[in-house]
Amino acid sequence: MNNETIKQAPLLEARNLTKVYEDGVKALDNLQLRVHPGEIFAMLGGNGAGKTTTINLFLDFIQPTSGHAFINGIDANADPLEAKKNVAFVSENVQLYPNFTAMQNVDFFVRLGGRHQYKRSDYEAALVRVGLQREAFDKKLKDFSKGMRQKCGIAIAILKDAPAILLDEPTSGLDPKAGKEFTRLVGDLRDEGKAILMSTHDIFRAKEISDHVGILNGGVLVAQKTNAELKGVNLEQLYVEYMAGYMEETLETGPLTNNLT
């Protein structure tokens, strides 16, 4: 295997990933996606589209009905402990331990992520990088705003230094300034070579920073476009059209075939 091959291997890959819940609801249907190093893949879709289910499958919180989720080539459901060494996660609403200070939370979660070599100065540098004010470092999380907690969450992900990152609607509920800062940080992480899979409702932010945008509806990836393909395209209109088209076609003929690029 040469260096080129290693570079091109996807760090996050869903292969025919399907999830049907016990009540018969098909949350994800035969999902295929790949995220390579230095790429951001944004999953767009409404509530119940299957975005969070995809992330839950990558994190082994649920078992797939069929198919596989790979992290750095490791089957996340067959060997979750090994797979999760290669991924960091930032949720929609980062809720750390409220009685711990920011520093204590960062220390705990970074160690939990298997990184024991850091000193306080490293934690401080990461927190400064994500834009948290120094006065907040030793304050308890219960006094933090959502934006501040989100910054701590991304600092933990940075310090874990995993090759892949999963972001579950990370900018939801953030004010525009905090959202912009967050977007900049995610862009920086992509530039460092991380493979990032992000679920979001935010069409504009997805178009702004993503290398690939996938539209999920009813558990099906109905469309997937590269950033180059989206140039000059009104993504919002495209999103609405795909959703409507998919719904019409579903009524007539069943689910659309995945439109993989």
Next chain:
Amino acid sequence: MFKLIFLKELKEIIQSSRFTISFAVCSVLIILSFFMGAQNYLSSKAQYEAAVQENRNQIAANTEWMMVDHTITLPPQPLMALVNGISNDIGRNIEMSGRGELRADNTRFNDEPIFAIFRFMDLEFIFGIVLSLFAIIFAYDAINGEKVSGTLKLCFANSVSRAAFIGGKLAGSFVGLSTALLIPMLIGCALLPLLGIQLSADEWTRLGLIIFSGLAYFGLFLALAISVSAITSRPSNSFLIGLVVWIFAVLIVPRSSVLISGRLVEVPNVDEITAQKNRYRIQLFEEDRPKMENFSVPEGTEPSEVMTAFSSFMGELSSARQEKIDAFTERINEEFENKRRRQEEVALGLSRISPTSVFTLASTELAGTSLQLQNRFMDSANEYQNVYGNFMTEKTGQNQGGGFRMIMVTDEDQEEPENLDPDEMPQFEYAKATVEEATANSILDMGLLILFNIIFFGGAFAAFLRYDLR
């Protein structure tokens, strides 16, 4: 990973305001229970010493052993004040007679009836009621609280095994909270000698075992709360379930078991037994009445000889009657005791479904205040009765059954009789259980406490392995 989660749990507990408030309240209550226990013991000891002295004064004030009303008193033990058990409910004094049935009177609650309503705040109450509730309040949201807040998801986004997580959580919670409880316990123990209570090595061992049982009891409620939080998704549900289980364990099962056993094994009440004995006694007396009426002495017998002959005649009748009464009483008591013991066994067996009952039985057994306290006191008194009977026979020529006494007083010039020496009276000694006996008697309950811990810790572990982390 286990160590990391264990230490996180410790830190999280210590830094929470819930802990600060609960720890402060529990510390005050624990130290107060030691303090009040010590005060109670000192007060009981003073009462006991006064009663013994009063008994000696009464002996010393008499010139005839036949006129002595001798009372024995149950000596207070320091551990009785820390774990009350039935010590306040049983009679502490027995009016001694050389033969016949003995009866313990004058309970602590006779003197201070207010405590019969509200009871004392002893270690059994602190552990049994307060700390078990404290365990539930602390751990009801241990798992589902983390799920709701999102930290569970964040933890398991890392390479963390469920076993390490729940193991660390259980161990961290138990060590953190039990260490916090041990501190006021140790302060309480240190207070005892300062308050003038010197415990023997035997008593320290018992106290250590009581605290160990208490912590095991606390631990099982903690594990129970954690396991409930690992099978429910909402903290409000787990709190409600925890509270219902607590109410059943602490309040309903122990009481119900007594009621159910009462239905299963019928035992005549004490009044019925006493009435039966009295009827028999009267019947025998009536049978003897014609003999008494026909008592006669040859004419011309000296009055002093008449008295002696009558006394001897009555003594013989009384002895014969007493023999029959004793045999009847023994039989009826044995039947009663067998039924009562069977009822107790059923009640205790049923009650052991509840960890609270198990802890109560273990701690009272170790403190010497279990149901055995009454039996032991009565056994010691019965044993002493023989010694006392022999002593009185030696001193008076007859073994008095109490109640009926006949003393001949003459007006002849005699030397002023000397007062009695109380030191001559044999000393009553209460034979309390040795630490080995107490440990052996409580081993079943201590074992059950450990078993409950294994079940609930195992339950929490198993429930979490299948827990939906989303």
